[in-house]
Amino acid sequence: MINVACAIIVIENKILVTQRSEKMKLPLKWEFPGGKLEENESEIDCIKREIKEEINIEIEVLRKLSNSIYDYGNFKINLIPFIAKHILGEIILAEHKDYKLLEKVELLNLDWAEADLPIVEEFLKLEL
Numbered sequence: 001m002i003n004v005a006c007a008i009i010v011i012e013n014k015i016l017v018t019q020r021s022e023k024m025k026l027p028l029k030w031e032f033p034g035g036k037l038e039e040n041e042s043e044i045d046c047i048k049r050e051i052k053e054e055i056n057i058e059i060e061v062l063r064k065l066s067n068s069i070y071d072y073g074n075f076k077i078n079l080i081p082f083i084a085k086h087i088l089g090e091i092i093l094a095e096h097k098d099y100k101l102l103e104k105v106e107l108l109n110l111d112w113a114e115a116d117l118p119i120v121e122e123f124l125k126l127e128l
Ligand SMILES: Nc1nc2c([nH]c(=O)n2[C@@H]2O[C@H](COP(=O)(O)OP(=O)(O)OP(=O)(O)O)[C@@H](O)[C@H]2O)c(=O)[nH]1
Pocket: 004, 005, 006, 023, 024, 025, 026, 030, 031, 032, 033, 034, 035, 036, 077, 079, 113, 114, 115, 116
């Protein structure tokens, strides 16, 4: 099983979502940006590092949501979600095909990576 941290990043009351490129696994699916934990790396350090690497911004982590464990068949993932806020920097995509800043209610309209669906649902139930 791979451990992947991801971040629901709030920027001026909107939620940042990113689209995987054609070349990545789960091509064109929407996800919360993030990536695999490295050895001896904390979940918080991981998400900050991945967000800086992938979308060029610095974040402050606010809270954690429930992990989502999902079996894609060819790999199994433990997805570790955090809510975070944007601190510094402009969005520059290093790997993703696209991004959007959406209202909470708009999140349900996307073609999500399957493992993200329980996270989207938990997030939608929160007061924010
Ligand atoms: N970053 C991220 N990855 C997710 C999410 N949901 C989900 O199933 N994944 C899967 O978690 C895996 C690890 O993410 P990653 O983006 O660091 O992996 P990677 O660079 O090795 O992916 P790649 O092999 O497609 O290039 C990917 O296979 C991705 O499909 C999510 O919300 N965010």
